[in-house]
Amino acid sequence: MRAMIKVTSLSLLTVTMIGLNGCQSLKSKSLFGKKDEVKAVKAExxxxxxxxxxxxxxxxxxxxxxxxxxxxxxxxxxxxxxxxxxxxxxxxxxxxxxxxxxxxxxxEKFIQLYPTNPQVSYAYYVRGVANMQTASSGVLKYAKLNPAHRDTGYYKLAFSNFQELIAKYPSSQYAPDAAQRMRYIYNQFAESEMQVARWYIKRKAYLASANRAKWVFQHYPQTPVVPEAIATMAYSYDKLGMTDTANQYKQLLKINYPDLLSNDGNVLLENTRSAGDWLNKLSFGVLGKSEKTQVNDSNATGNTATKPQVIQSVQQAMQLQLATTQAENEQLPEMAQPRKVNLGLGLPEEQ
The missing domain is CATH 1.25.40 (Serine Threonine Protein Phosphatase 5, Tetratricopeptide repeat)
Structure with missing residues (x-):
């Protein structure tokens, strides 16, 4: 018992002595040796x-x-x-x-330690941007694959990060760029759902494709894939023999997207996917040091947007929500499931 107390006292004394000098730390040469040498390392x-x-x-x-x-x-x-x-x-x-x-x-450490720092919104912004890029490292990042067809886990996390940023700091200089990134992620989730619908179409699983497209139509109404979702529903219900339902969606196409219907009233699915249709044609702000690179209004929106337009963009982003449930609980056949491989969530190259 005395030996134990002696060692403990010595340890406390060592820590106390080192704590008195902020320019020192402990370094152990051996983890398993009986006589580990402990010495103080001074700042150089x-x-x-x-x-x-x-x-x-x-x-x-x-x-x-x-x-x-x-x-x-x-x-x-x-x-x-x-x-x-x-x-x-x-x-x-x-x-x-x-x-x-x-x-x-x-x-996250900065947000926790310095919540009142004037630059804390920068930490929120970096966290979101970094989460968008987390899965981009490695050899597979060079694969030419639509980001929406990849694992979307980090997209959800980044979306939540940006959502928190603009909710707490709507007037932050980083809020406009965060809003545009939220819009980008929102569109990618809709595109991901439509990719599943296309998979069903190719396999003539028309009820499943109709349900998946309906999910997009209901939960992602502000995305570029909405015309394709409507066309997919019209096409799928036609194939299922549900003529009345199909005609309702065809009428919607005729009013809003007449190019997606032929002269004889057939749905032209091939016209729904123009080149680059799924991309957000935006120039995101370039991440810079907190005290120098400020994501200004023009850079964040990709154009010379006026201040009211920037404010409107941020307000609109606040209304975006990612769907938290699936349209169906259907399971794809095991051998035919799309690969769920982390190929990176980096933003596509500018075209």
Whole structure:
């Protein structure tokens, strides 16, 4: 018992001595040796020195080195003058280096530690953008695949992040770009549902295709795939022999989308998918450092939108909701199911 008390006291003394010097940390040479050597590691630079070195590396695009500088700064000077700004720069550096999960973690840490910081909306923004890119790393990111046909898990998370940002900070300089990204994600979910409907059409499962298209029509009415959803319902009900129902949707097509009907009243599904129809033709704001790169109104909306238009865009985004349930509980045949592989959720290249 005395030996145990002696060791505990020694440990407390060691921690206390190190705690008195903010520029030291513990380093153990061995995890399993009987006599682990424990020594204090002193900071090799001043707080200002770490910060200046980090800024120099950031300006040169040396993001790995900048990340190391900023981590050292926060390790040795956790409550220093630059601790908050260092964390903002850290999430930016991690994002630029492709360490998206780390950027998300740093953003969430900043939100938790500094909720009243004037730049906290930047942390909310970085978290959402990083979550959109989380699955983009790896070899499969180079596959030419419509993002809507990929695993949508991180889209949901990013949508929620942006939703929280514009709800808490609707006047933030990052809100317009967040609103556009929400619109993009919203459209991708609708496109994902329509991809399933097309799969059913090819296999002549017309009831299933009609139900899936109806789901899109009801839950994603503000998306570019709505004309195709209506045409799919008209086509599917026609094939099922439900003529009256099919004619109702054909009438809707005739009024709103006459190009989707032939002269003899047949649905032209091939006309519903024009090239690039599923894309949001937008230029998203470029993620920059919190104190310099501000996503202004013109960059965030992809054009020279006026301030009222930007405000309207944000307000409209607040009304968007992702459907939380499936149209049906049908299961695709095991061997024929579309692959659910994380091929990345990066935004498509500008065309």
């Amino acid at each position: 630079n001043s707080e200002q020195g770490y910060y200046n070195e980090a800024q120099n590396n950031l300006s040169k695009g040396n993001y790995a080195k900048a990340t190391a500088n900023l981590n050292d700064l926060r390790t040795f000077y956790p409550v220093g003058e630059y601790s908050e700004q260092a964390l903002l720069d850290l999430m930016y550096s991690q994002y630029q280096h492709g360490d998206y999960l780390d950027a998300v973690a740093s953003s």
